[in-house]
Amino acid sequence: MKYLVCNFKNKLQKDEIIKYNSSIKELTFKTKLVLCPTCIYLPFFDGGNYSLGIQDISSFMDKTLTGEVDAYQAKSLGVKYAIVGHSERRIYKHEINIDFINKINNLQENDIEVIYCIGETKEEKEKGKTYEVLEKQISEVLNNVVVKNIIIAYEPVWAIGTGVIPNNDEIKEIMIFIKDLIYEKYEVNLDILYGGSVTAANIDELIKIKGLSGFLVGKSSLDISSLLSMLASME
Numbered sequence: 001m002k003y004l005v006c007n008f009k010n011k012l013q014k015d016e017i018i019k020y021n022s023s024i025k026e027l028t029f030k031t032k033l034v035l036c037p038t039c040i041y042l043p044f045f046d047g048g049n050y051s052l053g054i055q056d057i058s059s060f061m062d063k064t065l066t067g068e069v070d071a072y073q074a075k076s077l078g079v080k081y082a083i084v085g086h087s088e089r090r091i092y093k094h095e096i097n098i099d100f101i102n103k104i105n106n107l108q109e110n111d112i113e114v115i116y117c118i119g120e121t122k123e124e125k126e127k128g129k130t131y132e133v134l135e136k137q138i139s140e141v142l143n144n145v146v147v148k149n150i151i152i153a154y155e156p157v158w159a160i161g162t163g164v165i166p167n168n169d170e171i172k173e174i175m176i177f178i179k180d181l182i183y184e185k186y187e188v189n190l191d192i193l194y195g196g197s198v199t200a201a202n203i204d205e206l207i208k209i210k211g212l213s214g215f216l217v218g219k220s221s222l223d224i225s226s227l228l229s230m231l232a233s234m235e
């Protein structure tokens, strides 16, 4: 296991962020810990054994646009990773493939590694469409970008924030499908993460999935003791 990517979403406020940073900054670990705070808090993470990630990035290039954060600005704050295609942005912000393609292009121009999220909804799963959906989410975006410096996060939408997760065999089968598809189409091996209700309580079991490169964690990463416990499992 390599990556533990923590997506704080729009949670925690300034004092909590400062405390979080001081609890983590002196620690050493082998896991690639990527912290993705709300972007206004990025400067409070001022150096430690982790990398910084950003939860979203502008899909526009060279445009003056109120409220947007550009990849070159993120780079100037030391951001090394960016989440693209998270289901919450697909669902609530109606982001579509062209947005993801543009975001990936902007990030690659600024040497920021992409964490591209894919995953089926409960309804799609129940209709037996999981593989079809994943195939589309992969092809329609990766066919239109340079397939390098991209990590894939498989996050079934029905598992995000619900406490319900697929079993290890299901995750492994889907991970192999994604890996094989990407290798066949683009002749590269990309790291695959799992995300959706990963906790300190279930990570020891999930770690047993051979070939998986780590986890994208939301809620459980907000609490420092739960983060430390997950990190200890990963080591």
Ligand code: PGA
Residues within 6 Å of the ligand: 007, 155, 159, 160, 161, 162, 195, 196, 197, 198, 216, 217, 218, 219, 220
């Ligand atoms: P969760 O979120 O760990 O709270 O389920 C994961 C995510 O949204 O990436």
